[in-house]
Amino acid sequence: MSFDDPVANQSAVMPLLFAADLQDHLMTASTDLERLQRLLDDACLALIEGFHSSAGQLAEVIDRGHEITPELQEVRHKLFKAVTALQFQDMATQLIAHTNQRLRSCADQIARDALGADDPDGAAVVENVPLKPNPVTQDEMDAGSVELF
């Protein structure tokens, strides 16, 4: 073994069983994230349907020329609050996709570098780890910044 060969060095320091176990954990986490995405989509679909029903009823009342009472103003205010909150689905979806891509890339890298020809599933195709940083940096649902050029 040459000490100048990084792949050979990695294989030497990472026992096969440990590598297989780590790869298994990464794939499980990735599958769980996909399940989380489906749960999120289902929940948001129900929330958005409820939102549109309320928004539609409000629009009908206004279209009929009904006076915009303080109560209706309050309903509109609450719907606007919901608009901000419901955007979490879009942000969460991007965050999950980004994290999942990284996890799968790590799992494939381990499969290629540590297991190599011993991998019963054959040689792994390694996706490039996204070079771009995570696009979602927000950690709360406060409205974001506005900058006019």
Place this chain on the structure above:
Amino acid sequence: MHSILAVDDSASMRQMVSFTLKSAGYNVVEAVDGQDAWEKAGGRSFDLVLTDQNMPRMDGISLTKKLRENPQFKSTPILILTTESSDQMKQAGRAAGATGWLVKPFDPNKLIEVIQKVIR
């Protein structure tokens, strides 16, 4: 009535944006990504374009560049509404010809306020 082209690959985001803009009296045409927006922009004019950045086929900055090459959209306000908040991305948006950069999640009242400010 002013017409706005709203571009986002997320169906839920398009719904939130449309609800907000329609409730403020704007006519809204939706597009599912930059390419779709580019095709829809070819057939008519809009008073404002509100676009996401990260989308398949064509992103928001590429769309902005292409629209600015079209004389019809030379002075149309283009706002980028995105989760991206890095200065590097904002500068790229500015260089492409965007009018403003709004970071998600948006506050509906604030979005309407900004649109009223930039729309002609």
